[in-house]
Amino acid sequence: MENGCRSTWKVPMVSETKVTIKNLYKIFGKDPAGMISHVQNGTTKQELLEKYGSVLALNDVNIDIPARGIQVIMGLSGSGKSTLIRHVNRLIEPTSGEIIVGGQNVLGMSKIELREFRRHTASMVFQRFALLPHHTIVENVSYGLTIQNVPKQEAAERSQQWIDRVGLAGYEKHYPNQLSGGMQQRVGLARALATDAEILLMDEAFSALDPLIRTDMQDVLLSLQEELHKTILFITHDLDEALRIGENIAILRDGLVVQKGTPQEIVLNPADKYVTDFIKDINRGRVVLVSSIMDSKKLKNGPEIESNMILEDALQIISNAEVSEAIVTENGKNIGSVKLGRMITAIARPSEKTGQITNYR
Amino acid sequence: MREFKKYVDITFKDFSRTYGDGIETFFDPLLYFLVWFEKLLINAPWPLIILVIAIMAWIGSRNWFVIAGTVCSFIVIGYFGMWEDTMSTLAIISICTLLCISVGIPIGILMSRSDRLQSMVNPVLDVMQTIPSFVYLIPVVMLLGIGKVPGLIAVFIYALPPIVRLTNLGIRLVDKEVLEASESFGASYSQKLFGVQIPLALPNIFAGVNQTIMMALAMVVIASMIGVKGLGVPVLRAVSNQYLALGMLNGLAIVALAIIFDRISQSFGKRMQKHLESAHGV
Numbered sequence A: 001m002e003n004g005c006r007s008t009w010k011v012p013m014v015s016e017t018k019v020t021i022k023n024l025y026k027i028f029g030k031d032p033a034g035m036i037s038h039v040q041n042g043t044t045k046q047e048l049l050e051k052y053g054s055v056l057a058l059n060d061v062n063i064d065i066p067a068r069g070i071q072v073i074m075g076l077s078g079s080g081k082s083t084l085i086r087h088v089n090r091l092i093e094p095t096s097g098e099i100i101v102g103g104q105n106v107l108g109m110s111k112i113e114l115r116e117f118r119r120h121t122a123s124m125v126f127q128r129f130a131l132l133p134h135h136t137i138v139e140n141v142s143y144g145l146t147i148q149n150v151p152k153q154e155a156a157e158r159s160q161q162w163i164d165r166v167g168l169a170g171y172e173k174h175y176p177n178q179l180s181g182g183m184q185q186r187v188g189l190a191r192a193l194a195t196d197a198e199i200l201l202m203d204e205a206f207s208a209l210d211p212l213i214r215t216d217m218q219d220v221l222l223s224l225q226e227e228l229h230k231t232i233l234f235i236t237h238d239l240d241e242a243l244r245i246g247e248n249i250a251i252l253r254d255g256l257v258v259q260k261g262t263p264q265e266i267v268l269n270p271a272d273k274y275v276t277d278f279i280k281d282i283n284r285g286r287v288v289l290v291s292s293i294m295d296s297k298k299l300k301n302g303p304e305i306e307s308n309m310i311l312e313d314a315l316q317i318i319s320n321a322e323v324s325e326a327i328v329t330e331n332g333k334n335i336g337s338v339k340l341g342r343m344i345t346a347i348a349r350p351s352e353k354t355g356q357i358t359n360y361r
Numbered sequence B: 001m002r003e004f005k006k007y008v009d010i011t012f013k014d015f016s017r018t019y020g021d022g023i024e025t026f027f028d029p030l031l032y033f034l035v036w037f038e039k040l041l042i043n044a045p046w047p048l049i050i051l052v053i054a055i056m057a058w059i060g061s062r063n064w065f066v067i068a069g070t071v072c073s074f075i076v077i078g079y080f081g082m083w084e085d086t087m088s089t090l091a092i093i094s095i096c097t098l099l100c101i102s103v104g105i106p107i108g109i110l111m112s113r114s115d116r117l118q119s120m121v122n123p124v125l126d127v128m129q130t131i132p133s134f135v136y137l138i139p140v141v142m143l144l145g146i147g148k149v150p151g152l153i154a155v156f157i158y159a160l161p162p163i164v165r166l167t168n169l170g171i172r173l174v175d176k177e178v179l180e181a182s183e184s185f186g187a188s189y190s191q192k193l194f195g196v197q198i199p200l201a202l203p204n205i206f207a208g209v210n211q212t213i214m215m216a217l218a219m220v221v222i223a224s225m226i227g228v229k230g231l232g233v234p235v236l237r238a239v240s241n242q243y244l245a246l247g248m249l250n251g252l253a254i255v256a257l258a259i260i261f262d263r264i265s266q267s268f269g270k271r272m273q274k275h276l277e278s279a280h281g282v
Helices: A032-040 A045-052 A081-088 A111-120 A137-141 A143-147 A152-165 A181-194 A211-228 A239-245 A263-268 A273-279 A311-321 A340-348 B002-043 B046-061 B064-079 B083-113 B115-130 B133-144 B148-172 B176-184 B189-218 B220-224 B232-241 B244-272
Strands: A017-028 A055-066 A070-074 A096-101 A122-125 A199-203 A231-236 A248-253 A256-261 A304-306 A325-330 A333-339
Touching (some): A017 A032, A017 A231, A045 A055, A055 A081, A055 A256, A070 A081, A070 A239, A081 A096, A137 A152, A137 A181, A143 A181, A181 A199, A211 A239, A231 A239, A248 A263, A256 A273, B002 B083, B002 B133, B002 B148, B046 B064, B046 B244, B064 B083, B064 B244, B083 B148, B083 B220, B083 B244, B115 B148, B133 B148, B176 B189, B232 B244
Parallel strands (some): A122 A199, A199 A231
Antiparallel strands (some): A325 A333
């Protein structure tokens, strides 16, 4: 069932926006609506808590989430990121603001419309898996379909393909508690995918997993995404994870979006000290692209490197070739070159010579 | 103060005179059912009863030790001539438990939905559990006279609270995240209730059923004071005539019933949580 009426033709844009979050405020406490004017007049989270006993969870959040991409929302605990993701499918009601998904105003939906929206348009993966402990794996994966009253046989068949896809074939009759954390989250992922929803909401989906398994799951997600092209909203507190899987990242602090941009933009041009502190320890080689540090000097011979390659991979090629310079290509065309020394500098500290990257807001 | 007491007494007497018959007719179907069930148990051949109970024990516990203990106790009960009384007690306990389940679980569910209702019902449950049973026997007997139905009501009042409380508690203890997940997939109210909340609360609800059975058994002797047949009657007689052996035997029969029901229902409750046993990492 197609629920979100696509309105691409109405909004001519380079990349279609799937989810728009506009001027979103969420305040917990007494009289939240009355608190908004205080917040708009500049009362900080701390002051609001001390003066009125209200908690400011989200403060004027504006995010456009492009269709068929992975948008990461990053922030430490208490930054409001889990609250934010729950607004998209209205598990939490906002104090004020707008959420538009595929042209539909989520906040204007009736109870029944909202139920249909949750069934067909947006599905969710939870931090601590939230599987039904009394159901087997196949029953868990087909849960979303069961809710839609899809016949049991059909639901099981449709689920099976997702169980196979996430690598859990053979575990269909097991119960969640018999599986490891990583496997349980595969079930959670399969359950969310089984409803064929276009939007995937992932609330710290991999945060409860061991580092190795986490990387594993990120690979699973990325390879699925290559095939499925879902619109994914991914919440995490782990910057490495954000940089690894995010095409766009929004950094949230005390309910406020402090920076939005691609991983490279954030690493190379942190908006403030908070973000700077964040990115201090990350592996730049995995984020910075060759294109941002190349120069236009044409080289005759040498190893070839794609301009959209990350430095880590490019360094591998250069060091294998045992040279200090390489040709940079774009779509097979020679567009310039890059020096080994420059690459090492870029990995060591943020480069100041990246003119083509604009500072984001 | 004396005027007040007099007023209450007279009003209630008038009330029971006016409506007593009506209320009695209201409970007639229950009485017929109770009588029918009791006769069924008493008239059925004893090997059949033991077989049925052994099967129940098997379904509940899957444990040969429990089954053997159950069969032995019933044979001993029969050997000492307490079969008929035991069957009467069994009848009233079963029906009372069924009543408590069908009334208590819905109340518990409603309570879990609303904090206000919970704060209103809880004191009532406290009163039901702590008020001396003789006190509410008075109005019940005044209304309905002496017999099986008033006895059943007395047992019911005493045995109802645990199932209500534990249903309420069980549903409130259901993992919030699982419930949220169910909601995020667009589950309707009844899909959440019957698909998530009740199944996950079942172990607690079953603990409530177990407690209710135990409470009902504890009320057997008191209920016999207002004309309920069963193991309580000989105990009462033993107390008033100082028949030590008779009292002991019937008392022990009640204990045996209690232990059997407890073991069966507890292990049934445990088996329902089988999915919680973690085979991972073993």
